[in-house]
Amino acid sequence: MKAENFSERIVEVDGWQVNLTTYQLGEKWHTKADNVSPGAALARIVADSREEAETRALARAKELLARTKRNPV
Amino acid sequence: MSASYAHPEVLVNTEWVASHGKDAGVRVVEVDVDTKAYDEGHVPGAIAWAWNTQLCDTVIRDIAPKAAFEALLTQSGIGNDTTVVLYGDNNNWFAAWAFWQMKIYGHKDVRIMDGGRKKWLAEGRDLETAAVKPAAGKAPYRATDPDYSLRAFLPQVQQAHKAGSAVMIDVRSPQEFSGEILAPPGLPETCQRGGHIPGARSVPWGKACNDDGTFKPADELQRIYGAEGVVQSKPAIAYCRIGERSSHTWFVLKYLLGVDNVINYDGSWTEWGNLVGAPVEKGAAKSVGQA
Numbered sequence: 001m002k003a004e005n006f007s008e009r010i011v012e013v014d015g016w017q018v019n020l021t022t023y024q025l026g027e028k029w030h031t032k033a034d035n036v037s038p039g040a041a042l043a044r045i046v047a048d049s050r051e052e053a054e055t056r057a058l059a060r061a062k063e064l065l066a067r068t069k070r071n072p073v
Numbered sequence: 074m075s076a077s078y079a080h081p082e083v084l085v086n087t088e089w090v091a092s093h094g095k096d097a098g099v100r101v102v103e104v105d106v107d108t109k110a111y112d113e114g115h116v117p118g119a120i121a122w123a124w125n126t127q128l129c130d131t132v133i134r135d136i137a138p139k140a141a142f143e144a145l146l147t148q149s150g151i152g153n154d155t156t157v158v159l160y161g162d163n164n165n166w167f168a169a170w171a172f173w174q175m176k177i178y179g180h181k182d183v184r185i186m187d188g189g190r191k192k193w194l195a196e197g198r199d200l201e202t203a204a205v206k207p208a209a210g211k212a213p214y215r216a217t218d219p220d221y222s223l224r225a226f227l228p229q230v231q232q233a234h235k236a237g238s239a240v241m242i243d244v245r246s247p248q249e250f251s252g253e254i255l256a257p258p259g260l261p262e263t264c265q266r267g268g269h270i271p272g273a274r275s276v277p278w279g280k281a282c283n284d285d286g287t288f289k290p291a292d293e294l295q296r297i298y299g300a301e302g303v304v305q306s307k308p309a310i311a312y313c314r315i316g317e318r319s320s321h322t323w324f325v326l327k328y329l330l331g332v333d334n335v336i337n338y339d340g341s342w343t344e345w346g347n348l349v350g351a352p353v354e355k356g357a358a359k360s361v362g363q364a
Contacts, residue, residue: 001114001199001200001201001202002197002198002199002200003114003194003195003197003200004197006194006195006197008191008195016258016259021191023194025113025114025200030113032107032110034163035257035258035259040106040163040257040259040260041106041107041162041163042259044107044109044110046113061259064259064260065258065259067259068254068256068258068259069254069255069262070248070253070254071252071253071254071255071267073251073252073253073267073355073356073357
């Protein structure tokens with residue numbers, strides 16, 4: 001098995017940059033969303049299509065990012 | 074791979090791993106931030122270590138105890154003379170954490186696969202899904218006593234801060250450095266106060282990597298860290314939130330740039346940012362002249 005159709009792009013979610021990595025393994029699409037600068041994983045989704053995997057990963061990322069408080073500096 | 078790295082022998086590329094990953098005397102180990110990544114597909118023949126259970130003490134906050142580390146390596150089929158090749162997700166973030174611990178415990182031949190998991194996937198290289206169960210080593214692995222010259226503990230950091238005797242390198246994101254956020258976006262907050270150690274320089278760890286996950290060439294790394302005051306003649310202490318991102322920067326400085334006196338403060342911001350009375354500075358990074 002090999003990863004196919006590998007792609008990576010940065011999208012903005014509620015003011016946060018999120019790195020979205022997607023590839024196909026066999027019949028399934030795998031998407032990982034992580035925050036850009038630290039690179040910590042926010043979501044990992046396996047789905048039947050690229051669209052579904054990315055939509056669900058972004059939804060989960062949005063949910064987690066909403067918990068991040070911004071403090072005045 | 075640049076020939077001008079100080080220690081090019083600690084890096085191998087994906088092609089080398091594809092050709093030699095299953096050679097006798099070589100053990101490839103995946104260490105990810107996301108510990109589920111290995112199960113979806115990994116470098117053929119690679120085993121996995123979990124940073125949050127196998128590369129730390131699970132009772133007290135510490136690196137893996139010596140006996141546990143020896144047991145892990147023995148069970149992994151690794152002998153004292155094995156060539157260990159580490160790789161992982163997020164540009165080898167936790168692979169560097171494992172590398173740092175292997176050096177603390179004196180393993181001689183440990184290397185990192187440049188570009189890590191991301192590059193392997195992007196290149197469409199073969200993947201295996203079955204977990205690899207290596208035969209235990211014939212002889213038990215023997216670690217050296219921990220080499221704590223590679224590791225900074227709190228009193229040493231406090232002393233260096235007070236005396237201004239080391240360049241403090243904060244490798245977290247700019248928002249964590251300034252105090253705007255207390256943890257990487259989306260992750261639980263693990264400190265009471267935001268900001269940075271007064272006088273620390275901000276060099277987010279990812280600046281050391283190219284888009285494909287490989288390390289930047291030596292001259293570019295030299296420009297990045299040199300601009301922040303990192304020089305051979307002065308000790309440097311790298312820190313982040315829990316010590317893993319800073320082990321990546323420690324690796325870059327020590328092995329790619331050859332800065333001898335660099336240490337990783339793994340207590341990092343979860344220690345300093347929770348200390349009663351510890352000095353904290355807030356605000357964005359300033360240029361060296363402004364500091």
